[in-house]
Amino acid sequence: MSDHSLFxxxxxxxxxxxxxxxxxxxxYFTLGGTMHxxxxxxxxxxxxxxxxxxxxxxRYMANQGQSSDPMLxxxxxxxxxxxxxxxxxxxxxxxxxxxxxxxxxKIKVYAWKGPDYIQDSETDVAGVGWILAENWWPYQRxxxxxxxxxxxxxxxxxxxxxxxxxxxxxxxxxxxxxxxGEFVAEKDKFLVFENGPSEDITxxxxxxxxxxDQTSLSRIWGGIHPPADDIPGRIMGIDIGIASxxxxxxxxxxxxxxxxxxxxENGVGATIYPNPIGKGDLLNIELKQPNEDLRLEIYNMQGExxxxxxxxxxxxxxxxxxxxxxxxxxxxxxxxxxxEWSSSYKLMKGE
Numbered sequence: 001m002s003d004h005s006l007f008x009x010x011x012x013x014x015x016x017x018x019x020x021x022x023x024x025x026x027x028y029f030t031l032g033g034t035m036h037x038x039x040x041x042x043x044x045x046x047x048x049x050x051x052x053x054x055x056x057x058x059r060y061m062a063n064q065g066q067s068s069d070p071m072l073x074x075x076x077x078x079x080x081x082x083x084x085x086x087x088x089x090x091x092x093x094x095x096x097x098x099x100x101x102x103x104x105x106k107i108k109v110y111a112w113k114g115p116d117y118i119q120d121s122e123t124d125v126a127g128v129g130w131i132l133a134e135n136w137w138p139y140q141r142x143x144x145x146x147x148x149x150x151x152x153x154x155x156x157x158x159x160x161x162x163x164x165x166x167x168x169x170x171x172x173x174x175x176x177x178x179x180x181g182e183f184v185a186e187k188d189k190f191l192v193f194e195n196g197p198s199e200d201i202t203x204x205x206x207x208x209x210x211x212x213d214q215t216s217l218s219r220i221w222g223g224i225h226p227p228a229d230d231i232p233g234r235i236m237g238i239d240i241g242i243a244s245x246x247x248x249x250x251x252x253x254x255x256x257x258x259x260x261x262x263x264x265e266n267g268v269g270a271t272i273y274p275n276p277i278g279k280g281d282l283l284n285i286e287l288k289q290p291n292e293d294l295r296l297e298i299y300n301m302q303g304e305x306x307x308x309x310x311x312x313x314x315x316x317x318x319x320x321x322x323x324x325x326x327x328x329x330x331x332x333x334x335x336x337x338x339x340e341w342s343s344s345y346k347l348m349k350g351e
Contacts, residue, residue: 001167002027004177011252013172026252027170034166034244035159041236042158043149051152054223055138055145062107062133073105080133086110087133096132107133115142118194125194138223141193146224154225157233158240160212165241167208174207181205212237251303270294270336276348282321283347285311285336296322297335298347306332324349 009023065074068082114137117126185201205211219225298307332347
């Protein structure tokens with residue numbers, strides 16, 4: 001999106017066009033914070049509910065038997081419902097019955113046959129057919145079948161919807177640049193666990209929300225999540241995306257200032273030295289326009305103000321020295337605000 005020729009890098013879709021660096025810093029900071037918040041929320045729910053995944057549920061229920069007909073073999077309320085053409089019992093004449101009818105009356109399902117039918121992922125396709133339910137697999141690579149954490153809620157649903165809401169607010173537009181986003185899955189090159197797809201597939205979305213919805217659905221279609229995991233994750237993502245964007249803007253406001261003073265490039269109003277600041281060093285501010293009231297603001301990397309100081313100067317005073325003894329080592333943003341200018345500086349305090 002950021003590299004699209006039609007996209008204008010205006011924060012929130014308003015104001016001046018930002019430089020590539022400023023846009024990237026603000027966009028990635030906001031996106032990263034949003035994804036971190038989504039992770040905390042989704043994994044808190046996962047840890048609390050400890051909800052089962054489809055592979056565990058299907059294999060467990062099938063191992064118990066069938067729950068549809070008490071007159072049929074292996075009936076139990078804890079079993080899996082029979083669905084003609086999709087979930088059935090293995091019969092005597094069934095190809096899955098095995099030597100000495102070892103699999104007779106087991107549950108079989110009509111599904112993707114799984115990685116056991118793939119010898120070479122660059123040429124083989126497992127295809128769809130009848131398999132024993134005890135061997136059922138989600139549609140994804142065999143090395144990442146069921147993650148070792150609970151299903152509810154879907155991380156894909158939570159993350160993608162939070163990102164979609166954040167992107168809508170960040171860009172000031174719910175639509176992808178030009179009105180359409182695309183991804184091309186090339187024939188026989190996109191899938192890694194079997195050969196495919198059989199032809200080029202172009203996925204298209206008008207809005208960021210459209211893309212996030214398809215992300216959510218992909219986990220259902222692939223058998224990684226049941227529908228119950230999806231919608232609650234999307235609802236959480238809506239709240240998280242909006243709240244996280246609003247939180248991020250407070251950090252930018254601290255640096256950009258909410259005053260009516262115009263921003264001027266670094267060094268126009270004053271020079272700050274030394275940088276890095278040593279353990280016992282004073283911070284020296286050499287003014288280019290003495291005889292005016294100034295305000296010095298220093299913020300840490302969390303956007304918190306660690307120093308706000310009013311500086312009074314006169315026409316004979318061109319350099320002001322301030323002790324940084326109480327400033328911890330680390331990186332900071334310093335801002336000098338004059339009567340008609342402001343300058344921002346990156347500072348480093350050493351040990």
